[in-house]
Amino acid sequence: xxxxxxxxxxxxxxxxxxxxxxxxxxxxxxxxxxxxxxxxxxxxxxxxxxxxxxxxxxxxxxxxxxxxxxxxxxxxxxxx
Amino acid sequence: xxxxxxxxxxxxxxxxxxxxxxxxxxxxxxxxxxxxxxxxxxxxxxxxxxxxxxxxxxxxxxxxxxxxxxxxxxxxxxxxxxxxxxxxxxxxxxxxxxxxxxxxxxxxxxxxxxxxxxxxxxxxxxxxxxxxxxxxxxxxxxxxxxxxxxxxxxxxxxxxxxxxxxxxxxxxxxxxxxxxxxxxxxxxxxxxxxxxxxxxxxxxxxxxxxxxxxxxxxxxxxxxxxxxxx
Numbered sequence: 001x002x003x004x005x006x007x008x009x010x011x012x013x014x015x016x017x018x019x020x021x022x023x024x025x026x027x028x029x030x031x032x033x034x035x036x037x038x039x040x041x042x043x044x045x046x047x048x049x050x051x052x053x054x055x056x057x058x059x060x061x062x063x064x065x066x067x068x069x070x071x072x073x074x075x076x077x078x079x080x
Numbered sequence: 081x082x083x084x085x086x087x088x089x090x091x092x093x094x095x096x097x098x099x100x101x102x103x104x105x106x107x108x109x110x111x112x113x114x115x116x117x118x119x120x121x122x123x124x125x126x127x128x129x130x131x132x133x134x135x136x137x138x139x140x141x142x143x144x145x146x147x148x149x150x151x152x153x154x155x156x157x158x159x160x161x162x163x164x165x166x167x168x169x170x171x172x173x174x175x176x177x178x179x180x181x182x183x184x185x186x187x188x189x190x191x192x193x194x195x196x197x198x199x200x201x202x203x204x205x206x207x208x209x210x211x212x213x214x215x216x217x218x219x220x221x222x223x224x225x226x227x228x229x230x231x232x233x234x235x236x237x238x239x240x241x242x243x244x245x246x247x248x249x250x251x252x253x254x255x256x257x258x259x260x261x262x263x264x265x266x267x268x269x270x271x272x273x274x275x276x277x278x279x280x281x282x283x284x285x286x287x288x289x290x291x292x293x294x295x296x297x298x299x300x301x302x303x304x305x306x307x308x309x310x
Contacts (some may be wrong), residue, residue: 009205013274017255036212043213044285045277048230049249052280056221057230058250060127061140068126068148069119075152076115 003031008038016046103167111159118155125168128251129175135246136179138235146182150175165260172253172261176243207278208285216292226291233283241276244269249277 008031014020015028032039051057106121122129129150134143154161154171161170220226234242234250247258248269255273259266 006205009207009278010274012207013277014270016277017270017273019255019270037209040210040213041207041281041285043215044210044288045207045281047213047215048280048284048288049277051216051218051221051226052230052234052245052250053252054218054221055127056218057227058127058131058134060130061144064130064144064147065123065126067144068122068151071148072119072122072151072155075155076118 003027005031005035005038008032008035009041012042012045015042016049104163107158107161107163107167115155118158121167122151122154122171125171128168129171131246131250132172132175132243133179135234135242135250136176136183136239138242142182142186143179146178147175150178153178166257168253169257169260172247173263176261205275205278206282208282210285210289213285213289214292216288220292226288229284229287229291233280236283237276237279241272241279244272245276245280248273 008028011020011024011028015025020028032042103121106117110117110121126147129147130143133146133150134140137143137146150171153174161167165173216226234245237245243262244258247253247261248255253261255266255269259269262269
């Protein structure tokens with residue numbers, strides 16, 4: 001069966017995860033080689049995941065660690 | 081904090097997660113009375129604990145409070161940790177439960193938000209269609225504007241998708257562990273991930289594409305060294 005774009009979109013996340021059987025993966029790759037729209041969907045999705053995984057995107061509030069350990073120290077003291 | 085504790089913590093960088101053997105050794109020593117070592121045990125998981133709470137509560141102050149509460153709970157109940165799951169899984173389960181309880185308390189007496197309308201996991205799987213994609217390198221994250229666009233897109237997702245994306249795509253926790261933390265099957269995690277990723281692509285790709293054509297972003301030519309999981 002030839003895959004259409006909609007089939008590819010539904011598998012794109014598993015494709016990125018490398019969680020597809022080799023036959024389906026090969027058919028998706030064949031589709032991607034000929035469909036620039038789906039290739040752009042894949043590239044843009046991957047790029048977005050790459051950017052949100054970067055530690056600069058979601059940072060800890062300033063002083064978070066210090067406050068956490070100070071509270072822990074207090075907790076340890078009160079448990080004595 | 082005592083100087084001894086500070087010295088111990090300072091020797092362990094935030095992302096330096098101990099091996100499972102080191103971790104179980106640390107836990108044993110804490111339970112045997114070296115309680116100060118809990119500072120060391122918790123250090124690599126601080127960011128993850130905060131982000132997991134934040135993905136649910138979407139308020140920095142609430143997320144910090146809940147993250148602290150979860151860590152205190154983990155400290156008080158460390159003796160009940162059986163080691164069947166990883167310590168980080170157990171800890172994240174605690175923080176997610178705490179955050180959900182806090183959210184329920186905040187919402188009590190109010191109508192359920194639009195989150196509930198998206199809990200059925202059915203519906204649209206259509207991405208934004210583009211003719212091509214020009215990669216945005218991680219160096220562009222030096223720009224606050226880009227970080228804010230990314231954060232706000234994730235924050236705009238319904239809660240079940242934010243939770244799964246924060247665990248898998250931001251914290252890079254494996255799918256099986258993500259399922260264990262959320263108390264759902266791996267299949268459910270995969271469906272939610274697909275929807276979350278397509279929603280993010282649909283929301284962000286056109287915006288980012290338009291901005292990436294501005295000269296200010298195109299000066300970032302080189303990709304950061306090192307590869308992420310995907």
